[in-house]
Amino acid sequence: MRVSKMTVYRLVHAGTLPAIRVGRSFRVPEQAVHDYLDQAYVETA
Numbered sequence: 001m002r003v004s005k006m007t008v009y010r011l012v013h014a015g016t017l018p019a020i021r022v023g024r025s026f027r028v029p030e031q032a033v034h035d036y037l038d039q040a041y042v043e044t045a
Helices: 005-014 030-040
Strands: 020-022 025-027
Antiparallel strands (some): 020 025
16 A cells, blocks of 8 residues: 555544454454555546
């Protein structure tokens, strides 16, 4: 995704990117990343 770690944390905490908490870290399912990118993709002319 080429974004900072903090950006991913913000997306997770906002509920935009679903994640599972494992100990002190978060795990984001691969399909959730693909779904987010498909939803966030904007086609230009």
